[in-house]
Amino acid sequence: MSQPQAKFLKDYQQPKFKISHIDLAFSLAGKETKIIATSQVVRQEQHDEALVLVGDEIELLSVTVDGKAAAFQQKSGELVIDTSLNEFELQITTKLDPEANTSLEGLYMSDGAYCTQCEAEGFRRITYFLDRPDVLAIYSVRIEADKQAFPYLLSNGNLVEAGDTQDGRHFAKWHDPFPKPAYLFALVAGDFDLLEDRFTTCSNRDVKLQVFVDKGNLNKAHHAMASLKKSMAWDETRFNLEYDLDIYMIVAVDFFNMGAMENKGLNVFNTKFVLADKACATDDDYHGIESVVGHEYFHNWTGNRVTCRDWFQLSLKEGLTVFRDQEFSSDLGSRAVNRIHAIKVMKNQQFAEDSGPMAHAIRPESVIEMNNFYTVTVYNKGAEVIRMMHTLLGESAFQRGMALYFERHDGQAVTCDDFVAAMQDASQVDLTQFKRWYSQAGTPQVEVEESYDAVNKSYNLTLSQSTPDTPGQTDKLPLHIPFDVELISVDGESVMSEVLSFTEKQQTFSFTGMPSKPAPSLLQNFSAPVKLAFDYSIEQLVHIMRFATSEVAKWEASVSLFSQSVWQNVERLQSKQAMFIDPRILDAFKGVVLAQELDKALMAEILTLASAGSLIEQKETVDLDNLALAREFVVLQIASDCEDELLAKVRELNSVDDASARALKNICLSLLLKIEQSYGEVAKSQFDLADNMTDSLGALSALNCGTSAIRNDLMGQFELQWxxxxxxxxxxxxxxxxxxxxxxxxxxxxxxxxxxxxxxxxxxxxxxxxxxxxxxxxxxxxxxxxxxxxxxxxxxxxxxxxxxxxxxxxxxxxxxxxxxxxxxxxxxxxxxxxxxxxxxxxxxxxxxxxxxx
CATH class of the missing domain: 1.25.50.10 (Peptidase M1, alanyl aminopeptidase, C-terminal domain)
Incomplete structure (x- = not known):
């Protein structure tokens, strides 16, 4: 096969033509589906180049320019139209087979419904077009299909006309008044159950809300609807952003490559992030639905009203919107637990991506297949970069920057540099060095050395930063790192809490008035996406677990304690020594189980001991076989030392109808099953009595550490039921x-x-x-x-x-x-x-x- 060629950010050129308006007429008829695309094309500046459109796996039927048959060439997925006209009407008729489209890009069938997915480059599977994000057009859409089979015909914008045609068919016309790129186009045709509601915006506009789900699932759509209304209210309150169309629609489909898609006014969702009731969805499912519904709604401004100039700028919309959905979840729930979940994604998945062959900056320099760059780096590290900006500027200045960004760029396709410029201009904070986060790949490492001068009562922290080479990038420059530190005295008091502005390759920060050497809680709340290298003692970590003011710091200290013990035992196995765990570590975890003041959800996070994958990301090279033995040993020792307390906690929380209580109860149950399979009877009892999916699945998950007869029996029951x-x-x-x-x-x-x-x-x-x-x-x-x-x-x-x-x-x-x-x-x-x-x-x-x- 011929080798696919990379595209480079440095080669970006403005489009030679623009399309101001496009009318799309869909005749949905299975394998004989036809699309007529009528575009108003305008040549940009003075040039005599041909119009080059792209298409993929579609049959071209006809091409006309200003109503007359046009001369054209087809080659390698391109349609070349040679014309000297500066403005003209282009009409292209194509035919395609949605039923045969298993890639789930473009127009396809999802369990009997027509559905589209056009991001990143799926619109070219519908018609030949300037399928790039910097070509924004006004869309009008007419859809025609069999009325009985497809009673709902949906597209972007507002419904302007609908009616019946011949032979049992009907049509609907939609118009979206806001210019958008082709990747935001959407069409859905099918037979659904419909949940409707209304939302009154801050300017007193009435918006119709609709959630479409498969027949029989209407009772499972209410949480998604409630999440949508919460999202709309939150965006008005926190960011002063109001919804702009008369209708907002969500459609849940079974066959979908991603979680959801923010098409303007018509969001297409994977059913996983819409359907929920107590019987079939876990507490995590409920949280996931709220988060994803919020994410796609927030895109209405950060992605739709202001979009990307090119796909290298993907983090412009995705990193910013992930930050916004994280803040939404944190404002509505536990900020600490939501932050822990975000940190886990970074440390377990994004750090792995940074150290692997697909390492790339959040604004990549080159791509072969754009779908490969919908990554944790672009999304989640991109969100961390936005969070660092928020930390450096503060909430007030950050909000001024957001307002300036929309004022300057509403209706435009822009770059990450445009966003940073708005933040810099609104805050008067120089972000020149900070912008390196957008272009440098890899995970920076910050090494920390401490020293204490008892005579002068001063404490010093020396920070050194370096970023390893990544494919195509060497000689990394120092980054601007907001480094959050809390110093905790020997009696557990917080004597200093500050975000250090770390900008040099090496910097020393001095703190005076310290009567004794404090314990440093470093990189609190994961204030920057870096790896921390500091030789914590067991005493320091236990002290931080007890006294840090940050709940996230308590969790981080627990992870470090567990990890230290595992790696020490890997070394013991390698040197043929017996494995051992320090009693102070056992006492620290038992203290968590016994703690009355800790939030139950935080306790559950601490007792969810670091996975093998998480541990692997802590090292450059891994002795996998000994890691398996060492981790199993440390987990078993912690569980065994807390056995009575874990069992008491399970019994105490059995009848508590609360998500955090269920999380803690189920992790305690899973630890008990690590000790002794006889606790399977406790899991079976929970399974038999469960009135919710969280407890049913919690029992099965706890049993999943072995192949007992109880597990096999309950797995069979679960299968038959569901x-x-x-x-x-x-x-x-x-x-x-x-x-x-x-x-x-x-x-x-x-x-x-x-x-x-x-x-x-x-x-x-x-x-x-x-x-x-x-x-x-x-x-x-x-x-x-x-x-x-x-x-x-x-x-x-x-x-x-x-x-x-x-x-x-x-x-x-x-x-x-x-x-x-x-x-x-x-x-x-x-x-x-x-x-x-x-x-x-x-x-x-x-x-x-x-x-x-």
Missing amino acids: IDTPLVMDKWFALHATLNSHDCIEKLTSLFEHAAFSFNNPNRVRSLIGAFAAGNTFEFHRRDGQGYQFLTDAIIKLNKLNPQVAARIITPLIQFKKFDSQRQLLMRNELQRILATEELSKDLYEKVTKALA
Whole structure:
């Protein structure tokens, strides 16, 4: 195959033509679906170049310019129209087969409904177009389809006309008054249950709210609707941003590559982030729905009204909107727990991406396949960069910067530099050095050394920063790092709390008036996305766990205590010594179980001991076999030392109907099952009496550490009860995928034949194959390589069906450099097998070649 070519940010050029208006007429008729696209085209500046449009996997029927047949050429996915006109009307008629579109990009069928997904480059699968984010047009859309099969015909904007046509068909016309790029176009046609409500904006405008779900699921749409109304109210209160159309629609579909899509006024969602009731959704599901509904709604301004000039600027909308949805969740719930969840994503996933072959800046310099850059770096590290700006400027100045950004750029496609400029101008804070965060890849490391002068009662912290080389980037420059520090006295008092402005390669900060050496709580609340290198003593960590004013700092200290103990035991195993855990560490965790003043959700986070994947990210190279033994030993010792207290906590919380209580109870139960399988009877009792999915799944998850008869029986009961509920069956598949047993891979292979499994459904693939590769660390990395072979076989199958999903679940296979030479060889062999696949997609080609390089 010819090698796909990279595109570079430095090569960006303004479009040679613009499209001011486009009228789209869809005749939905299965394999014979036709689209007529009528565009008003305007040449930009003086040039005599041809109009070049892009298209992908569509049949071209006709092309006219100002009503006359046009001369054109088709080559390599391009439609070239040579015309000397400066302004003209272009009409293109195409035909396509949505039923055969398993990539789920462009126009496709999702369980009987027509649906679109156009971000990043899916609109070219509908018609030939200037499919780039800096071409903004006014869209008018006419949809025609069979009335009985597709009673709802939806698109962006406001409904302007609807009626019946001939032969049992009907039509609907939509008009969106706001210019938008093609990636925000949306169409849905199907038969749904509809939940309706209203929202009155701050300027007293009445907005109709609609949530469309599959038939029979109406009772599960209420939480999504409530989340939408909360989002709209919060954005008005916190950011002074008001919704701008007369209607806001959410449609839940089963087949969707991502979580959701912010199409202007018509958000298309994966059902996972819409449907919920107490019986079938966990507390985490409820939180996820609220967060994602908020995220897509907040895009209405940060992404839609102001959009990206080019796809290299993706973090302009995504990083900013993730920050906004994190703040939304924190304002509505526990700020500490929401912050912990964000930190876990950064440390467990983003740091891994930074140290792997796909390392890139939040504004990448080059891409082969844009879908590969919808990453935790662009989204979550991008959000951390926005958070650092907020920390440096403060809430008031940050809000002035947001207001200036919208004032300058409403209705435009702009860059990350434009956003930073608005923040800088509104605050009068120089952000020149800070902008390096946008262009430098990799995770900076901050080494800290402390010293105490008892005579002068002064305490010094010397900070040194460095960022490792990443593919294509060396010689990294110092970054502007907001470094949050609290100093805690020996009697537990906070004697200093400050955000240090760390800008040099090395800086020393001095603190006077310290009668004794304090314990430093460093990088509090993860004030910057960096790795901290500081030789904490056990005494310091225990002290921080007890006395830090930041709840996040207490959690961070607990993670460090657990991690230290695991790695010390890895070293003991390597030197043939018996494993051991310091009693002070056991006392610290028992203190958490016994604590009355701690928030239960925070206690649950502390007792959710660092996963194998999280531990792996703490080291450059990993002895995986000894890590498995050491982690199991430390978990067992902590659980055994707290056994009576854990059991008492489970009994105490059994009847408490509260999300934080359920979280704590279920983690305590899982620790008890680590000690003794006889606690399976406690889990069975919880399962039998559960009136909610959180407790049902909590019992099964606790039992998932072994293959007892109780587990197998309850898994069978769960399957029979929920076989007709796809989102719950996803949870059942994921439990099988994460079972650490010698026959795990054999079992997963047999589940490919299960009636509820389909390679065409991204949710099923992620729940079974993706969960295994990403969440079952020791089985995936089996020494015999069967885990790698299992994933590779699935990826090769998905290559033709859905390249996006294939490229997303390949990540654990390309991050091999931390492991021993035998495992690296096995993983590279499987990557070579993927590379040899006929008609390998661009999505996989990019990731595999970068890994093998």
